[in-house]
Amino acid sequence: VKYETQILTQTSVVASIMIACALYLWRIEIRRPPIGRFNRADVTTITVIIIAIPFAYAALPVAVASTVFGIVFCTAIQTALSPIVGGRIATMITLAIAAADIALAIWGRHGWITVANDIIVGCALVGVTNIWVQSGAKASYVAVFAGVLAIYDPIVTWLSPLMQQLFVQLTDLPFAPLLSLVGHIRLRLGLGDALMFALWPVVLAKAYGRVAAWIGGALSIGTLVVIEVLLLAGRLPNLVAVMAIYGPVVVLQYVVLRLTRGPERTTAAWRASRTARHTERVESVDGRTRALAAARELDQLAAGTYAAFDDGVLVGTGHTPAQARRSARLAGCPAVPVVVRTG
Amino acid sequence: MLATGLRQLRYGYSLLTGRRFSADGLQKIVADLVETLDEFGETTDEAAEMLMVAEPDAKAEQEVVGARLRQAVRDAATSTAYYREWFGRHDIDVDDLPITTKAQLKSAPFAFVSDRSQPVLMAQTTGTTGVPASIWFSRYELDVLSCLNALAEMLAGLRRHHVVANFGSSRAALPVYDLMRTSTLVGNGCLQVGIVDPRIAIERLATPLHLPGKANQVTHMVANASFLAAVVQEVEQGAWKAADFGLRQIFPGGEILTEALRLRAEEALGAPVLETYAATEITPIAGRVCSQRHMHFATHQGQIEVLDPMTHRPVAPGEIGVLVVTPYPPFRDTTLLIRYETGDLVRRLATDKLSCELANVFATSQVLGRADTLAGPLAREVLEILQTEPAIPLPTRYALVPGRSGPVLHVAVPRPSRRLVSRLEELIAQTLPGLDGLVLTDDPDSLPSPCVVRADLREHSFELSALVPAAADPAPVEPESDLLGALA
Numbered sequence: 001v002k003y004e005t006q007i008l009t010q011t012s013v014v015a016s017i018m019i020a021c022a023l024y025l026w027r028i029e030i031r032r033p034p035i036g037r038f039n040r041a042d043v044t045t046i047t048v049i050i051i052a053i054p055f056a057y058a059a060l061p062v063a064v065a066s067t068v069f070g071i072v073f074c075t076a077i078q079t080a081l082s083p084i085v086g087g088r089i090a091t092m093i094t095l096a097i098a099a100a101d102i103a104l105a106i107w108g109r110h111g112w113i114t115v116a117n118d119i120i121v122g123c124a125l126v127g128v129t130n131i132w133v134q135s136g137a138k139a140s141y142v143a144v145f146a147g148v149l150a151i152y153d154p155i156v157t158w159l160s161p162l163m164q165q166l167f168v169q170l171t172d173l174p175f176a177p178l179l180s181l182v183g184h185i186r187l188r189l190g191l192g193d194a195l196m197f198a199l200w201p202v203v204l205a206k207a208y209g210r211v212a213a214w215i216g217g218a219l220s221i222g223t224l225v226v227i228e229v230l231l232l233a234g235r236l237p238n239l240v241a242v243m244a245i246y247g248p249v250v251v252l253q254y255v256v257l258r259l260t261r262g263p264e265r266t267t268a269a270w271r272a273s274r275t276a277r278h279t280e281r282v283e284s285v286d287g288r289t290r291a292l293a294a295a296r297e298l299d300q301l302a303a304g305t306y307a308a309f310d311d312g313v314l315v316g317t318g319h320t321p322a323q324a325r326r327s328a329r330l331a332g333c334p335a336v337p338v339v340v341r342t343g
Numbered sequence: 344m345l346a347t348g349l350r351q352l353r354y355g356y357s358l359l360t361g362r363r364f365s366a367d368g369l370q371k372i373v374a375d376l377v378e379t380l381d382e383f384g385e386t387t388d389e390a391a392e393m394l395m396v397a398e399p400d401a402k403a404e405q406e407v408v409g410a411r412l413r414q415a416v417r418d419a420a421t422s423t424a425y426y427r428e429w430f431g432r433h434d435i436d437v438d439d440l441p442i443t444t445k446a447q448l449k450s451a452p453f454a455f456v457s458d459r460s461q462p463v464l465m466a467q468t469t470g471t472t473g474v475p476a477s478i479w480f481s482r483y484e485l486d487v488l489s490c491l492n493a494l495a496e497m498l499a500g501l502r503r504h505h506v507v508a509n510f511g512s513s514r515a516a517l518p519v520y521d522l523m524r525t526s527t528l529v530g531n532g533c534l535q536v537g538i539v540d541p542r543i544a545i546e547r548l549a550t551p552l553h554l555p556g557k558a559n560q561v562t563h564m565v566a567n568a569s570f571l572a573a574v575v576q577e578v579e580q581g582a583w584k585a586a587d588f589g590l591r592q593i594f595p596g597g598e599i600l601t602e603a604l605r606l607r608a609e610e611a612l613g614a615p616v617l618e619t620y621a622a623t624e625i626t627p628i629a630g631r632v633c634s635q636r637h638m639h640f641a642t643h644q645g646q647i648e649v650l651d652p653m654t655h656r657p658v659a660p661g662e663i664g665v666l667v668v669t670p671y672p673p674f675r676d677t678t679l680l681i682r683y684e685t686g687d688l689v690r691r692l693a694t695d696k697l698s699c700e701l702a703n704v705f706a707t708s709q710v711l712g713r714a715d716t717l718a719g720p721l722a723r724e725v726l727e728i729l730q731t732e733p734a735i736p737l738p739t740r741y742a743l744v745p746g747r748s749g750p751v752l753h754v755a756v757p758r759p760s761r762r763l764v765s766r767l768e769e770l771i772a773q774t775l776p777g778l779d780g781l782v783l784t785d786d787p788d789s790l791p792s793p794c795v796v797r798a799d800l801r802e803h804s805f806e807l808s809a810l811v812p813a814a815a816d817p818a819p820v821e822p823e824s825d826l827l828g829a830l831a
Contacts, residue, residue, distance in 0.1 A: 032383070032387070033344050033347070033348070034379075034386065034387045034388075034389035034390035035347055035351065035372070035375050035376050035379050035386070035390050036344045036346075036347030036348065036375045036378070036379060037344065037375075037378055037379055037382045037383070038344055039344070039346075039378070041345060041346045042344050042345055045345055135344060136379075136382040136383065266381060266382050266383070266384075267382050267383050267384075268382065268383050268384030268385075271384075272384075287553070288553050308551075320546055320550075321546070321549075321550040321551065322545060322546040322547075322548075322549035322550045322587070325549050325550065325551050325587060326549060326582070326583065326584075326587050329584070329586055329587055336551045336553075336559035336560055336589065337551060338551060338553050339550070339551050
């Protein structure tokens with residue numbers, strides 16, 4: 001297979017997974033836990049798991065490691081499919097895919113097992129990213145996650161033989177935690193890398209909106225293409241620590257967004273922005289400041305009178321704050337005025 | 344999510360086995376729910392089922408109730424002076440347990456406090472009968488109570504941006520403490536106002552707040568029914584409208600809330616009235632009134648019985664009896680009470696025949712009156728008639744005294760008129776045919792027996808002097824037209 005074709009295929013597959021994750025987020029509401037949200041403790045747990053994966057594969061019997069990943073992948077796929085086709089059918093489809101993967105591994109169908117594995121990993125990524133994002137994962141958590149992987153990945157990939165051994169060991173195993181595509185060993189993405197590529201644009205869509213998500217997606221694909229080109233040009237070692245390059249891109253985009261756009265949206269605010277759902281209005285600080293300024297310039301009222309202001313305009317007076325509020329209502333002011341005691 | 348799940352498992356384990364809750368874990372579950380609401384805006388239906396515990400099926404309920412009751416009796420019999428002495432004279436038989444009356448609790452409050460407990464707070468009942476009952480609580484109980492209340496209130500709609508005003512007595516230590524703790528846990532605003540002049544209460548409700556991240560006015564009102572009645576009266580007679588307030592929910596309690604008063608309060612204050620039943624002695628057990636006006640109790644917190652006030656035998660569905668409650672561990676560990684007779688009369692309902700949203704939860708009628716008034720018409724029946732009549736001032740003052748062929752109803756009305764008498768007589772003839780007569784008096788002090796309500800626990804305030812001009816002239820002070828700016 002030509003290198004250009006490999007690059008195009010790999011990029012297309014990653015882009016397709018990203019689009020699938022985003023479409024899922026856009027169209028399907030996943031069942032979230034009744035209490036609790038995706039928080040720092042979960043990020044820590046996931047980080048530990050991702051870091052432990054290579055060691056676990058090296059230490060555990062292959063069958064045990066494959067079983068663990070099989071359960072994780074199948075749970076994610078079943079959760080993702082359930083809102084679309086219902087729980088029972090989702091379970092049946094998931095089991096069918098898993099059975100096919102195992103059967104292909106047993107029969108030693110080299111090319112086909114790669115395809116089956118990639119389908120499983122892709123579907124699982126759609127599920128996992130949406131479970132996380134729709135459970136309230138923040139872009140800041142994902143950026144921290146990317147930052148940690150950016151440090152961890154070069155250590156485990158370049159400074160130890162562990163990852164090299166792992167990629168060789170995982171070839172043709174069912175539920176292998178990597179996206180291998182066309183069989184060329186240098187163009188495989190580990191589970192952590194693939195997860196970050198799929199997750200980043202989706203979490204940005206929730207946190208900062210569509211434009212940020214598109215930019216995040218473009219940066220992700222751009223980074224992937226650059227890595228592939230450098231790899232094929234021989235400018236990178238055979239095995240690439242993808243997160244060492246992609247991690248800083250994620251962190252940098254988050255820092256820029258945080259500085260320019262401020263705090264990210266909550267899930268409730270994101271859903272409200274999509275459905276124009278009404279949220280309770282809380283008084284702005286400006287109304288109070290304007291009321292204080294207006295009260296200072298007010299000299300027509302006797303000292304000790306309560307004056308009610310709406311957006312800095314006097315709308316009522318009274319002996320007490322409540323009477324001033326009532327006076328404003330009688331004068332036709334629909335809002336709750338800011339009340340200040342004069343003098 | 345992972346840590347939250349583990350904490351919920353620990354909570355469920357305590358509920359199932361009766362072992363002590365982890366107060367720290369409960370506080371973290373509250374924090375988890377706050378975080379969930381901040382992120383998602385609303386809870387899912389499963390949250391309520393998980394935290395408030397769906398009613399178990401009959402067999403499971405029997406097993407759990409039996410085990411929990413045995414545990415409660417064992418704890419009381421081994422660690423409290425009163426029950427140790429009682430069981431020293433009688434065999435322990437869970438089918439024939441003693442009734443504990445309010446008089447017994449009042450006579451020796453220390454005798455009901457567990458030897459193993461660490462009491463930190465004494466709460467007293469309002470003592471409308473003269474002597475208050477004292478109940479001690481431990482830090483553990485207070486922590487658990489605050490957390491459970493915080494969870495229940497958030498599931499009922501309380502949010503960080505809401506502001507709760509408590510118009511209950513400032514001397515009622517437990518509710519005041521609980522409000523403060525609960526508000527701290529949830530993050531909502533709160534203010535303790537107390538039983539003040541109703542004009543001050545209206546002032547608090549209508550005053551704009553304009554605090555960062557909070558609603559612009561008080562959103563939740565907690566008050567005894569009689570004080571709520573006094574506020575409704577003031578609103579109806581003054582120049583106030585529901586639009587002057589920002590209330591979202593009103594929680595009356597502690598006294599009988601009639602349907603008539605509920606409707607008048609909702610009209611006057613512009614917010615739904617959600618009635619609950621609670622008593623200091625049986626904390627944290629509480630009754631929740633459903634849309635069909637049944638009072639439901641979560642039986643995993645305590646044994647609820649409806650007994651004949653004379654024989655103390657269970658009454659049949661449809662019959663009236665007195666509410667008798669045994670709080671279970673792990674909810675209580677300090678003042679331990681077995682079969683505590685609340686003195687409140689309710690009608691027992693056949694739970695399996697209910698069709699309300701809480702149909703599978705143990706239910707009685709709302710409180711009908713006190714056990715010592717069973718002979719005459721029930722307090723709720725009388726109040727329901729009197730509170731539909733706007734000419735009778737709120738809170739309603741009345742007395743029932745024996746007449747020739749039945750009780751005579753005396754009612755305090757400032758300006759009795761023939762028309763009012765005939766209207767009331769007509770209503771009484773329809774609903775209370777057993778009455779022998781009706782007497783209207785313009786002085787509440789001249790009623791044949793004193794009619795004491797919780798609104799009488801009035802707390803003095805210097806603030807009243809500032810409101811006097813308003814009371815003399817309820818018309819609002821209009822701003823000068825040239826100052827009205829854009830709205831003129």
